[in-house]
Every structure is written in C-alpha cells, then in structure tokens.
Amino acid sequence: MLADELARLRGASGLSLRELADKVGWDYTHVHSLEKGRNLGGPEVIEALDTVYGTTPMLMLLWELAKDGATFREKYVRYMELEAEALAIEHYTGNFVPGLLQTEAYARALLWSTPHRPENLAELEEQLEARMGRKEVLRREPAPYLRAILDEAVLRRPLLDPEEWHAQLAYLVEAASLPHVTVRILPYSVGLHDLVGGSLTIFRRPDDRTAAFMESSKGGELTEEPTAIERLRLSYDAVQDLALSPRDSVAFINQLMEDGAPCDPSAST
Incomplete structure (x- = not known):
C-alpha cells in the first residue's frame, strides 16, 4: 500500500524521479526503490515525502504499518527455517x-x-x-x-x-x-x-x-x-x-x- 501510494502521488504531481529526489534531498534510486516496494526507507525520507506531497501524516502512518508487517515477515521466515531444521x-x-x-x-x-x-x-x-x-x-x-x-x-x-x-x-x-x-x-x-x-x-x-x-x-x-x-x-x-x-x-x-x-x-x- 505504501509503495502504491508513493507511485500514485508522484504520478499525480507530474514530477520525475530526479525532480522529486531533489525536493526531498535523497538519491533518485532510493526514491525509486520505495515506489517499487523494494525498500521501506526510514522515517526521515517518508516525512520529507509527506511534506512535499502535503499528505502529513498519511505516508508516515502507512510506513509504520509496513514496518510492522516487514518485522512479522522476518519472524515468519525464521519460523520456517526452524521448522525445516528441527x-x-x-x-x-x-x-x-x-x-x-x-x-x-x-x-x-x-x-x-x-x-x-x-x-x-x-x-x-x-x-x-x-x-x-x-x-x-x-x-x-x-x-x-x-x-x-x-x-x-x-x-x-x-x-x-x-x-x-x-x-x-x-x-x-x-x-x-x-x-x-x-x-x-x-x-x-x-x-x-x-x-x-x-x-x-x-x-x-x-x-x-x-x-x-x-x-x-x-x-x-x-x-x-x-x-x-x-x-x-x-x-x-x-x-x-x-x-x-x-x-x-x-x-x-x-x-x-x-x-x-x-x-x-x-x-x-
């Protein structure tokens, strides 16, 4: 949901990846990885994106949910490793x-x-x-x-x-x-x-x-x-x-x- 919303917001803004990266002060490849869901990023870049898009605190709330979900997935991967070797x-x-x-x-x-x-x-x-x-x-x-x-x-x-x-x-x-x-x-x-x-x-x-x-x-x-x-x-x-x-x-x-x-x-x- 976070990745989809980031991609949607940039599309609606008309900004290129490089233009958006300049506004938030982060490398454009990092911003691109956020939109593709390959990277969650940290609270600083999400807060900057909230500011640019005028969506505060929506993106930060989505980021918190995504972070919690990623933590659970990591635990579940470890669960499957333990199950396989037990x-x-x-x-x-x-x-x-x-x-x-x-x-x-x-x-x-x-x-x-x-x-x-x-x-x-x-x-x-x-x-x-x-x-x-x-x-x-x-x-x-x-x-x-x-x-x-x-x-x-x-x-x-x-x-x-x-x-x-x-x-x-x-x-x-x-x-x-x-x-x-x-x-x-x-x-x-x-x-x-x-x-x-x-x-x-x-x-x-x-x-x-x-x-x-x-x-x-x-x-x-x-x-x-x-x-x-x-x-x-x-x-x-x-x-x-x-x-x-x-x-x-x-x-x-x-x-x-x-x-x-x-x-x-x-x-x-």
Whole structure:
C-alpha cells in the first residue's frame, strides 16, 4: 500500500524521479526503490515525502504499518527455517489446525479468510503452494518428531463443505498413524488453562537449543531466549497433561467423522 501510494502521488504531481529526489534531498534510486516496494526507507525520507506531497501524516502512518508487517515477515521466515531444521516440533493450537497437518482445502479456506482484493489472489496462491510444500518436512529423512495438541475448539469449527471437512479430519487420523507424529485433543471439559486463546510452537534444534513461537490471529512473537522458553515449556507440559491420550484423541476425531458436523447450526434444520 505504501509503495502504491508513493507511485500514485508522484504520478499525480507530474514530477520525475530526479525532480522529486531533489525536493526531498535523497538519491533518485532510493526514491525509486520505495515506489517499487523494494525498500521501506526510514522515517526521515517518508516525512520529507509527506511534506512535499502535503499528505502529513498519511505516508508516515502507512510506513509504520509496513514496518510492522516487514518485522512479522522476518519472524515468519525464521519460523520456517526452524521448522525445516528441527529434530522435534511441539504444537499447541487453540484456533486452527497447524500448517503441517492441514489439507489443501483447509489451508485455502484459512488463507482466503483474510480480507483481500482480486489483485491479491496470485499472492494467496503462492502462500498456499508454500504451505503445502512445507508439509514435506514430515516425509523427509530423518523426519522430525511432531507432537500436536489441538484444542477441541479447533474441531468444532468445520469447513463449510462437509466433504472437505471430513477429509481434513481423516488427514489428522492418517498423520497420527505415522510413528513420528502424535496428535492429542484438549477437551473443553478441562476448563481454562495457561495457553487458552493462542498457539505455541516449540522447536528442538540439532544443536540441542530450542526456540518458541507464540502466535495470535494477527501476529506472533519468536523467542530463542532460554528463560522465556523454559516458562513456555512448562505451560506446554501442563496443557499436555490435561489432553486426551493419543489413542483417545484419534477415537474422538473418528467419532466426529461418524457424527458429521454436529456444531453446524444448519445440520439440525
């Protein structure tokens, strides 16, 4: 949005890149990289552009949003690096099926739920392809151990297509049959717990160090600090103690498949 707005404003002003660069006091190649989205720049150049265009503080507000988004992307890139190298991955998720256990239909529904425009569809398809590609980590040699705890809420929010939802549940059961994958369900009946409302992933790396990623629907926080990870480790272990056994968890999922989608209000009408 920032890059598009910068390009639009210069087009409306009739200024060339060099003319604009002279006005703001920055090299024209730097200004060009801002308009192409290759560089975020710093607050000084954005403030100067706001002044030239008379848009203060609009560009600065867009820059702040873009900066926060870039920070989250950097964390997510690190997340994927940790996932690719991990010896063991431990998930707790309270809102949705973890990426490594998603079917394509589930991943598509989740990605497409983000507000978007038609011009964003190509980017969403790229994200979908990348997410499906990440699942290969469970098929590599040697594959990491995956321990996934899913809150019951995850299984009570089905896909709109019953067949696609059945396929997602079946995929969880299939994944749980792999010798290096454990799926456990945390039932509503356990009540409140320390990780309610969010998601946690803990990675054990080849050097025996660990990293952890806490995530909400709109952002995430990656930490590799040992003291913080130890606190999160204790929270994960406490939640695991409350979860159903792996065998009972698979039976729970199988029962959901037999029952259909009991939480769908339209099922009883």
